[in-house]
Amino acid sequence: MDQDIKKILVTEPEINEKCKELGHLITNDYKGKKLVVIGLLKGCIPFMSDLVKHIDIPLCVDYMSVSSYHGTTESSGYVRVNKDLDTSINGSDVLIAEDIVDTGKTLKKVMEMLSVKGAKSIKIVTLLDKPEGRLVELIPDYVGFVIPKEFVVGYGLDFNEYYRNLPYIGVLKEEVYSK
Ligand code: IMP
Numbered sequence: 001m002d003q004d005i006k007k008i009l010v011t012e013p014e015i016n017e018k019c020k021e022l023g024h025l026i027t028n029d030y031k032g033k034k035l036v037v038i039g040l041l042k043g044c045i046p047f048m049s050d051l052v053k054h055i056d057i058p059l060c061v062d063y064m065s066v067s068s069y070h071g072t073t074e075s076s077g078y079v080r081v082n083k084d085l086d087t088s089i090n091g092s093d094v095l096i097a098e099d100i101v102d103t104g105k106t107l108k109k110v111m112e113m114l115s116v117k118g119a120k121s122i123k124i125v126t127l128l129d130k131p132e133g134r135l136v137e138l139i140p141d142y143v144g145f146v147i148p149k150e151f152v153v154g155y156g157l158d159f160n161e162y163y164r165n166l167p168y169i170g171v172l173k174e175e176v177y178s179k
């Protein structure tokens with residue numbers, strides 16, 4: 001896999017350190033609240049797993065699966081729910097855990113859905129933010145790393161379902177897309 005990567009944007013130690021930092025921030029901000037961390041499958045898994053270990057207050061987790069990318073590197077803007085929440089979030093303080101925010105369309109739609117379900121508050125934590133890609137107004141509350149408008153893989157992020165197991169965030173070589 002490593003030979004398909006053009007350059008490494010964020011290293012494994014940098015990610016570990018950031019998860020610690022974000023976990024401490026979230027711990028302070030959510031003291032006394034009814035926190036539910038909702039991960040967006042499948043990309044959230046490595047990040048959410050590392051992050052929640054550093055949140056030192058009682059919390060519940062749940063997952064949703066929505067798709068917005070259909071085997072291409074461009075966002076279609078269309079959001080389909082493949083798997084909904086298992087638990088009620090009525091009256092809960094929801095923190096959505098996401099791997100990356102690009103156009104913002106996915107999260108905008110998910111936030112609307114969660115608000116209909118009666119969430120008391122809804123915030124976003126994302127490992128990566130590509131603000132240059134934004135097509136709707138959306139500002140994540142907690143951001144790990146701001147990155148340029150490049151297609152990245154690793155640490156949960158995929159290209160055609162592969163590369164999620166890379167322990168770092170890297171930019172894929174162009175020739176890999178055209179294979
Ligand atoms: P948005 O709706 O454009 O913000 O897209 C968000 C979703 O698109 C993310 O949850 C990712 O699944 C996917 N995505 C956006 N940019 C990238 C990228 O650079 N690499 C891999 N997936 C990406």
Ligand code: MG
Binds near residue numbers: 040041042044100
């Ligand atoms: Mg995702």
